[in-house]
Amino acid sequence: MIQQEMLTYQQLDGELNRIERELRKNENFIKRRQYKAASQDCEETIARLDARAADLKTQLAQAQQTVQKITEVIEEHSREIGTLEDVDELNYMNKKLNEQLNELSAVEKEIKRIVREGEDIAQSFDEASSKLPRLVAGYRKCDEEFNKAAAEVKPRVAEIRARQAELKKVIDENIFNVYKKVSDGGLYPVFVPLEEGTRCGGCRMEMPKAAVDAQFAGKSYMRCEHCGRIIFKND
Ligand SMILES: [Zn+2]
Numbered sequence: 001m002i003q004q005e006m007l008t009y010q011q012l013d014g015e016l017n018r019i020e021r022e023l024r025k026n027e028n029f030i031k032r033r034q035y036k037a038a039s040q041d042c043e044e045t046i047a048r049l050d051a052r053a054a055d056l057k058t059q060l061a062q063a064q065q066t067v068q069k070i071t072e073v074i075e076e077h078s079r080e081i082g083t084l085e086d087v088d089e090l091n092y093m094n095k096k097l098n099e100q101l102n103e104l105s106a107v108e109k110e111i112k113r114i115v116r117e118g119e120d121i122a123q124s125f126d127e128a129s130s131k132l133p134r135l136v137a138g139y140r141k142c143d144e145e146f147n148k149a150a151a152e153v154k155p156r157v158a159e160i161r162a163r164q165a166e167l168k169k170v171i172d173e174n175i176f177n178v179y180k181k182v183s184d185g186g187l188y189p190v191f192v193p194l195e196e197g198t199r200c201g202g203c204r205m206e207m208p209k210a211a212v213d214a215q216f217a218g219k220s221y222m223r224c225e226h227c228g229r230i231i232f233k234n235d
Helices: 005-023 028-085 088-168 173-184 209-216
Strands: 192-194 222-223 228-233
Touching: 005 028, 005 088, 028 088, 088 222, 173 209, 173 228, 209 222
Parallel strands: 192 228
Antiparallel strands: 222 228
16 A cells, blocks of 8 residues: 555645646647747848848958959950051950940849849848737737636645645655655656556556565565556555
8 A cells, every 4th residue: 555645645746746737728829839949030031031132241341343344354455455566466455345335244143142132132121020029919919818827726736736735744864765766767657556456547558466565575565567657556
């Protein structure tokens, strides 16, 4: 037989578990988590867009510098062409001038691309920035509602804990340690009665009678090999 106080303690833990489960099922608890994930996503998007915008700014500055350099070279070539009379030299310089003009048009295309991407980024940035306050407000509202629900059960939780503290004073320490060890592993209930002399009251596993008798020889409880619960005799 297990101390009645230990069994009552366990029963109270069962009630605490139920309260905890109910809170986790609370609509506001679930929505609060969703709002949190969505606003984190949104913040990450904003940070990514920010970084990309900074990249584009650098690219644009580089492209503008390149345009400046090419323009200078073109002006120089044009001046030289004005002084040339030899046809071969003129052809050669014209070829060089055309090369520069081609490069210039490539850089101008690149600038257009940068500007277009910049516009897309600005639009996405506006979208994300306008979404964020709504998500933050949603989170706050759910948080507030959930805290209300949690506050409602608080007195009962405090009552249970106070009662458990009283019970613990008279519970055999060894039994309590066994209980803690098994329940910390996620099992509830820990102590279950032996049913019909051969069956675990937790997992309903049948055991040979001789094995059960051997386990109980000189002891008030045994461990179920199947589910790990502690089986006690109800007599
Ligand atoms: Zn079992």
